[in-house]
Amino acid sequence: MAEAAIELVGINKSFGAVHANRDIHLSIPKGTIHGIIGENGAGKSTLMSILYGFYEADSGDINVNGRKVAIRTPNDAISFGIGMVHQHFMLVENFTVLENIILGAEGEALLNRSIAKARSELHRLERDYGLEVDPDAIIEELPVGLQQRVEILKALYRGADILILDEPTGVLTPAEADHLFRILRQLKDEGKTVVLITHKLREIMAVTDNVSVMRQGQMVATRKTSETTVEELAELMVGRRVLLRVEKGEAKPGEVKLSVRDLMVKDSRGVTMVEGVSFDVRAGEIVGIAGVAGNGQSELLETVSGIRKAVSGTVMLDGKPIDVSGVTDPGDLRDRGLAHVPEDRHHVGLVLPFEESENAILGYHDEPQFLRGPFLDRGKVVAAASDQIAKYDIRPPNPHLKTANFSGGNQQKIVLAREMEQDPGVLIVGQPTRGVDVGAIEFIHKRLIAMRDMGKAVLLVSVELDEIRSLSDRILVMFDGRIVGERGPDATEGELGLLMAGVDRKEAAE
Amino acid sequence: MDFFNALILVLDSTIRLSVPLLLACLAGLYSERSGIFDIGLEGKMLAGAFAAGAVAYISGSAWGGLAAAILVAVFLALVHGFASITHRGNQIVSGVAINFIAAGSTIILGQAWFAQGGRTPSVDASGRFGPITLPFADSVRDVPVLGPIYSELISGHSLLAYLAFAAVPFTWWVLFRTRFGLRLRAVGENPAAVDTAGISVTWLRYRAVICTGILTGVAGTYLALAMNAGFVKDMSAGRGYIALAALIFAKWKPVPAMLACLLFGFLDAMAIRIGGTPLPFIGRVPVQVIQALPFVLTVILLAGFIGKAIPPRAGGQPYVKER
Numbered sequence: 058m059a060e061a062a063i064e065l066v067g068i069n070k071s072f073g074a075v076h077a078n079r080d081i082h083l084s085i086p087k088g089t090i091h092g093i094i095g096e097n098g099a100g101k102s103t104l105m106s107i108l109y110g111f112y113e114a115d116s117g118d119i120n121v122n123g124r125k126v127a128i129r130t131p132n133d134a135i136s137f138g139i140g141m142v143h144q145h146f147m148l149v150e151n152f153t154v155l156e157n158i159i160l161g162a163e164g165e166a167l168l169n170r171s172i173a174k175a176r177s178e179l180h181r182l183e184r185d186y187g188l189e190v191d192p193d194a195i196i197e198e199l200p201v202g203l204q205q206r207v208e209i210l211k212a213l214y215r216g217a218d219i220l221i222l223d224e225p226t227g228v229l230t231p232a233e234a235d236h237l238f239r240i241l242r243q244l245k246d247e248g249k250t251v252v253l254i255t256h257k258l259r260e261i262m263a264v265t266d267n268v269s270v271m272r273q274g275q276m277v278a279t280r281k282t283s284e285t286t287v288e289e290l291a292e293l294m295v296g297r298r299v300l301l302r303v304e305k306g307e308a309k310p311g312e313v314k315l316s317v318r319d320l321m322v323k324d325s326r327g328v329t330m331v332e333g334v335s336f337d338v339r340a341g342e343i344v345g346i347a348g349v350a351g352n353g354q355s356e357l358l359e360t361v362s363g364i365r366k367a368v369s370g371t372v373m374l375d376g377k378p379i380d381v382s383g384v385t386d387p388g389d390l391r392d393r394g395l396a397h398v399p400e401d402r403h404h405v406g407l408v409l410p411f412e413e414s415e416n417a418i419l420g421y422h423d424e425p426q427f428l429r430g431p432f433l434d435r436g437k438v439v440a441a442a443s444d445q446i447a448k449y450d451i452r453p454p455n456p457h458l459k460t461a462n463f464s465g466g467n468q469q470k471i472v473l474a475r476e477m478e479q480d481p482g483v484l485i486v487g488q489p490t491r492g493v494d495v496g497a498i499e500f501i502h503k504r505l506i507a508m509r510d511m512g513k514a515v516l517l518v519s520v521e522l523d524e525i526r527s528l529s530d531r532i533l534v535m536f537d538g539r540i541v542g543e544r545g546p547d548a549t550e551g552e553l554g555l556l557m558a559g560v561d562r563k564e565a566a567e
Numbered sequence: 568m569d570f571f572n573a574l575i576l577v578l579d580s581t582i583r584l585s586v587p588l589l590l591a592c593l594a595g596l597y598s599e600r601s602g603i604f605d606i607g608l609e610g611k612m613l614a615g616a617f618a619a620g621a622v623a624y625i626s627g628s629a630w631g632g633l634a635a636a637i638l639v640a641v642f643l644a645l646v647h648g649f650a651s652i653t654h655r656g657n658q659i660v661s662g663v664a665i666n667f668i669a670a671g672s673t674i675i676l677g678q679a680w681f682a683q684g685g686r687t688p689s690v691d692a693s694g695r696f697g698p699i700t701l702p703f704a705d706s707v708r709d710v711p712v713l714g715p716i717y718s719e720l721i722s723g724h725s726l727l728a729y730l731a732f733a734a735v736p737f738t739w740w741v742l743f744r745t746r747f748g749l750r751l752r753a754v755g756e757n758p759a760a761v762d763t764a765g766i767s768v769t770w771l772r773y774r775a776v777i778c779t780g781i782l783t784g785v786a787g788t789y790l791a792l793a794m795n796a797g798f799v800k801d802m803s804a805g806r807g808y809i810a811l812a813a814l815i816f817a818k819w820k821p822v823p824a825m826l827a828c829l830l831f832g833f834l835d836a837m838a839i840r841i842g843g844t845p846l847p848f849i850g851r852v853p854v855q856v857i858q859a860l861p862f863v864l865t866v867i868l869l870a871g872f873i874g875k876a877i878p879p880r881a882g883g884q885p886y887v888k889e890r
Contacts, residue, residue, distance in 0.1 A: 109763075111888065130765060131762070131763050131764070131765040132765030134765075135765050141763070143763065145759075147757070147759055147760040147762075147763040147764070148757065148760055149752075149753045149756045149757045149760050150756065150757065150880070151756060151880075152752070152753065152756070156749060156753075157760070159749070160749060160750065160753050160760065160761065160764050160766075161750075161761070161764025161765050161766050162764070163746040163749065165746065166745055166746050166747070167744060167745055167746070168743075168744050168745060168746060168748075168749060169744070171746075211764075
């Protein structure tokens with residue numbers, strides 16, 4: 058084995074009672090791409106933050122290139138050749154690319170010379186790694202893929218030999234992600250060491266040489282990627298066998314429950330976000346809407362669920378129109394049997410400072426079953442919440458706990474439980490597994506399939522292509538506010554990816 | 568020629584009146600660009616004015632007064648910094664508190680030390696930053712047009728006034744041409760980016776509020792030792808707030824900040840000039856109406872005539888390391 062670029066020996070880190078990293082040993086050989094995989098909260102980010110000098114470990118040693126080092130600040134990490142591409146980009150949005158790249162590495166008190174130096178250095182990096190980007194572009198005007206490239210350039214400009222990427226593909230299209238992987242391979246060929254943190258198994262298989270799995274603060278296994286399987290990794294991550302592909306029978310579509318015709322929606326700036334969208338959702342089927350984030354899916358969901366006004370078009374629920382020209386009271390829609398699991402559970406789906414039991418009935422709080430006269434019957438509310446907690450395996454099982462203290466997956470289960478337990482005819486679900494662990498994803502997927510099999514009409518919007526493909530009976534692809542294609546569940550990822558990127562198959566063939 | 572002379576006079580007082588606004592506005596610019604909102608410009612200016620008046624009277628030295636004003640204003644700026652940077656307190660509350668402390672303590676200390684109803688005794692000329700006559704001002708006075716412009720309008724201001732206007736290009740240069748400026752702008756937009764680049768957010772923001780302290784100290788000195796001959800209670804008279812409005816007009820940029828301050832100074836000068844004299848067609852306008860004009864203008868301009876003023880994105884939010 059080659060010399061280790063990074064060696065972690067017995068790293069421990071606690072936050073209060075939480076033991077985030079427990080006796081971590083890890084060796085990352087030079088010139089390899091090393092994946093670190095684990096569920097949310099497994100301690101991956103904490104470990105990398107220790108490596109980048111955000112936190113200091115309570116105990117343990119870090120060796121970089123065989124030399125024991127003390128990393129107390131990001132500055133130390135940078136000086137040892139460690140660079141980090143953060144999950145949320147650390148860029149100043151209204152600065153130019155150049156300004157962002159030199160920030161903190163200016164070299165001297167006046168900017169003129171450092172900018173000139175950065176410009177020529179940037180040209181060199183562009184030549185060596187194919188990392189093209191306009192140095193004078195303003196960050197906020199660049200697509201996310203390019204913003205990420207700026208983050209990589211920032212690290213390389215600081216002379217990073219070891220590049221850590223934290224969940225780098227969360228914001229990328231499949232094509233952009235593939236491009237990123239090509240860049241990573243090229244960096245490897247140039248002798249750089251790449252550490253890739255992710256919870257997506259597909260990426261690990263696609264690009265890494267070795268993979269280490271973390272679970273509950275511990276490093277549970279390290280494998281050669283070529284000698285492992287997705288199933289084994291998933292099991293190591295969760296600690297039990299996981300079904301990655303949901304098992305489901307044939308759909309038995311019934312009558313049309315939700316019908317959308319020629320819908321047009323503008324956002325607050327007057328930009329058309331949804332145009333000429335028509336589709337039906339039948340009882341007993343899941344219709345998936347695929348697309349890169351920001352192509353009108355969110356606006357479509359909000360309009361159908363009564364949160365946003367439409368400019369024109371009709372939406373029919375059970376054959377009766379919904380008034381989409383004004384903002385419909387979502388409460389009325391609930392009464393008519395339309396439940397909505399919003400994309401953004403923190404801002405729309407939940408009131409985080411509330412108790413779990415309060416969120417468990419939010420929106421249904423004026424139903425007679427929860428009332429005693431004009432007042433809420435706390436006993437019944439808590440009973441209903443406890444019931445949901447048991448059915449949906451929400452952990453910790455405490456209806457009085459503040460909602461903000463649940464993990465992302467459990468928060469999502471709270472929303473799903475609330476909406477599903479009201480036995481709606483139509484269920485609209487946005488990003489059901491965003492920021493949710495593998496184990497919980499499996500559970501949520503099973504519940505959605507169960508809803509379908511109970512004869513509910515399910516409209517699913519997700520940016521996770523795998524999720525759309527494994528759950529949907531029909532897949533609609535949105536691009537630039539329009540539905541650009543409909544495919545069956547057997548559509549290949551490549552085919553859908555092209556549609557999502559707005560490329561027609563005919564065009565692509567040329 | 569009468570009109571020309573009147574215009575020169577009004578513009579001359581425009582410059583005089585806009586100097587404290589300009590100094591306070593640039594002071595606010597440093598702090599707010601770094602992400603620390605500072606509604607306490609008013610209080611720092613007032614405390615600075617008191618320190619300048621008191622020390623200049625006792626020591627007889629204008630420079631001593633200036634040094635004292637800067638010390639006091641920087642101290643208050645550091646208090647604001649301690650509350651809002653180190654302890655992540657609410658920046659508006661901290662700023663308002665500083666205004667109250669300054670307004671109250673200057674009167675109490677003034678009364679206790681000088682027993683003149685909260686004012687400091689009159690400072691004589693040697694203790695003030697009096698008007699400076701620029702070279703040749705007298706010899707070119709009779710040249711038509713340019714002569715009066717040079718000798719009346721440009722010459723004859725306090726040293727601090729020249730300093731204030733020189734601070735405009737200097738501030739621009741610092742912001743856009745130096746490492747400190749780049750980091751200052753960055754920390755007001757995205758402190759996390761600055762932190763991960765290996766720069767201390769705390770130290771950077773402290774340096775910014777120190778700049779604010781220095782400039783408000785100079786502004787206070789100008790009020791006490793250049794515009795007046797000593798400290799009078801409440802002599803900042805809302806200028807700190809007007810400076811904040813000007814900063815918003817100027818979208819946190821130095822040169823537009825100067826223009827905005829000149830505009831407010833001009834309105835102030837007009838108020839003094841036409842106050843009490845009847846206007847054609849309108850008749851006698853109550854002086855209060857004229858005095859209210861800058862504030863009315865602020866509301867009108869802010870209500871939509873200047874386009875969208877986007878403050879530094881991280882403004883007002885204490886930086887907390889995440890994860």
